[in-house]
Amino acid sequence: MAQTAHALHILVKHKEQAEDIMKQLKQGKKFADLARKHSTCPSGKKGGDLGEFRKGQMVPQFDRAVFQGETITPQLVKTKFGWHIVKVLWRT
Template identity: 50%
Template sequence: MAKAMARHILLGSEAEAAQLKKRLANGEDFAQLARRHSTCPSGKRGGDLGEVRPGQMVRAIDQVIFKKALREIHGPVKSQFGYHLVQVFYRD
C-alpha cells in the first residue's frame, strides 16, 4: 500500500494561509511557522504528520499528499478544518 511523509500548517483563513505561504517562499522555516501559527496539534511537532497512507487524511489533503509534486509548498488547501499549507517529502 502507498505511503507518504508530509507536514502541514493549519490556519483559520485563506488570507492567513496565503500570507504564510509568501513567508515560506521568502525562506522562513516551515517548522518554526507551524509551531507558531498552526491550529492543528501537529503544529507542536513543526507540522509533522508522520507517515500517512491513502484515506487517513481528509480528502483534500489526501489528494495533495498522493498526487502533487514533492517538496513544494501546496495550498492554501481548504478542508472542513480550515486552510492548509502542505509539503510532501516522499511517497512510496
C-alpha cells in the same frame, strides 16, 4: 501508485493567513518555525510533522494533494478543518 506518504502541514482558519504564510516560506522562513507559531493543529508543536500515513487516512482534499501534488513544494489545500499549507516530504 504511492500508498504511503510523509508530510508536514500548517493549519489555519483563513485563506489570507495561509497565503501570507506561503509568502513567508518563499522568502526563506523555515516551515517548522511557522508551523509552531501559526498552526492550530496539535502537529504544530512538532513543526507540523504528520509522520507517515497511508492513502485514504486523511480527508479527501488533503489526501489528493498529498498523493497527487508535488513533493517538497508547499501547496494550499482547503478542507472542512480550514486552510492547510502542505509540504510532502516523500511518497512510497
